[in-house]
Amino acid sequence: MAILITGGCGYIGSHTVIEMVKAGYDVVILDNFYNSKPEALRRTRELAGRDVPFYECDIRDAEGLRRIFREQSIDAVIHFAGLKAVGESVQKPLAYYDNNVGGTVVLCQVMAEFGCKRMVFSSSATVYGMNNPSPLKEDMPTGAVTNPYGRTKYIIEEILKDVCVSDKDWSVVLLRYFNPIGAHESGRIGEDPNGIPNNLMPYITQVAIGKLPRLSVYGDDYDTHDGTGVRDYIHVVDLAAGHVKAVDYALGHSGAEVFNLGTGNGYSVLDLVHAFEKASGVAIPYAIAPRRAGDIATCYSDPSKAERVLGWKAARGVDEMCRDSWRWQSGNPRGYDQ
Ligand code: NAD
Numbered sequence: 520m521a522i523l524i525t526g527g528c529g530y531i532g533s534h535t536v537i538e539m540v541k542a543g544y545d546v547v548i549l550d551n552f553y554n555s556k557p558e559a560l561r562r563t564r565e566l567a568g569r570d571v572p573f574y575e576c577d578i579r580d581a582e583g584l585r586r587i588f589r590e591q592s593i594d595a596v597i598h599f600a601g602l603k604a605v606g607e608s609v610q611k612p613l614a615y616y617d618n619n620v621g622g623t624v625v626l627c628q629v630m631a632e633f634g635c636k637r638m639v640f641s642s643s644a645t646v647y648g649m650n651n652p653s654p655l656k657e658d659m660p661t662g663a664v665t666n667p668y669g670r671t672k673y674i675i676e677e678i679l680k681d682v683c684v685s686d687k688d689w690s691v692v693l694l695r696y697f698n699p700i701g702a703h704e705s706g707r708i709g710e711d712p713n714g715i716p717n718n719l720m721p722y723i724t725q726v727a728i729g730k731l732p733r734l735s736v737y738g739d740d741y742d743t744h745d746g747t748g749v750r751d752y753i754h755v756v757d758l759a760a761g762h763v764k765a766v767d768y769a770l771g772h773s774g775a776e777v778f779n780l781g782t783g784n785g786y787s788v789l790d791l792v793h794a795f796e797k798a799s800g801v802a803i804p805y806a807i808a809p810r811r812a813g814d815i816a817t818c819y820s821d822p823s824k825a826e827r828v829l830g831w832k833a834a835r836g837v838d839e840m841c842r843d844s845w846r847w848q849s850g851n852p853r854g855y856d857q
């Protein structure tokens with residue numbers, strides 16, 4: 520009995536591999552290294568303390584997937600593999616629909632061929648769109664998304680719900696992540712974006728190591744306590760632990776169930792900058808810049824359903840998130856490139 524982890528060499532996937540092994544699961548990793556590196560796999564195996572089986576494979580390659588299902592006894596899939604850059608998705612929508620939506624359809628078809636009908640899927644708070652007030656709850660309307668990336672997550676959620684309606688043997692857990700930051704406490708694995716980071720925390724850490732001159736704060740005139748955007752930052756190891764609980768749940772239920780994975784706390788851009796400065800002892804120069812298109816003022820979760828049903832709750836606070844992001848970045852100034 521093993522759990523296949525697609526995208527298991529990526530940021531969230533690598534941390535989840537470690538938490539799953541710690542919880543006693545056998546895991547198999549699949550990745551095409553589109554947005555990750557073999558060095559991440561090497562270090563993940565090192566931290567897991569075992570030679571976890573790995574397949575270099577694309578989720579759109581049905582024959583490649585069949586080989587994995589033939590060679591391994593897979594009971595469930597944690598499905599991280601996908602493209603995730605919001606801005607790029609506006610430029611290349613077809614690549615996002617092909618990889619994220621098309622890839623998920625091929626993966627589900629091959630799973631069904633082999634009678635494996637349990638999946639935990641990486642969805643996103645982005646599916647709540649522009650119109651819902653925070654705290655965001657799982658039963659609020661979804662779909663008013665602002666970009667093709669978000670639309671792929673919304674469409675995949677709907678596809679997976681339809682699959683569960685069509686065949687009662689399917690069990691799907693849709694996890695809506697809020698804003699994952701932080702890194703494994705060893706400082707050996709973490710987020711390693713290509714080029715200039717799009718997301719706030721990797722931008723802050725690259726300013727802190729001197730790779731970038733200053734942070735642009737996108738807007739200080741939002742209706743928030745200090746005018747800057749408020750988000751629900753969650754430590755990636757807490758997020759990874761949520762996947763262990765979600766797999767436990769998927770193995771014992773059928774149908775589709777949705778859970779927010781967040782802390783329920785909102786921090787502004789400047790709150791995060793100051794928390795990072797305190798944790799690292801490094802000053803972060805910043806300048807106020809215009810709002811970024813598509814951003815909303817405030818987005819944080821109501822995480823109570825995950826606590827009630829899965830028995831999961833985020834344990835790490837923002838100081839730990841900043842400390843661990845900094846340990847990773849300062850110990851690996853060039854990420855996985857040595
Ligand atoms: P990541 O890019 O670090 O990891 C994704 C991994 O999937 C990479 O290793 C990449 O090489 C692999 N991959 C991509 N397309 C593939 C394909 N066709 N076949 C095989 N492998 C493929 O991203 P992450 O931050 O770890 O995110 C994981 C998942 O969580 C994604 O689906 C993402 O959309 C979702 N998510 C991420 C965030 C976030 O802020 N990081 C928030 C919400 C949801």
Ligand code: WQD
Binds near residue numbers: 697737747749750
């Ligand atoms: C956080 C806050 C920015 C960068 C995105 C995706 C979402 C999800 C997580 C995958 C906002 C501000 C940022 C910078 C800034 N991903 N900011 N200067 O936008 O909440 O969510 O990542 O599903 O779908 O949209 O995260 O980290 O980009 O921004 O001021 O250089 O930081 O305006 O208020 P976001 P983020």
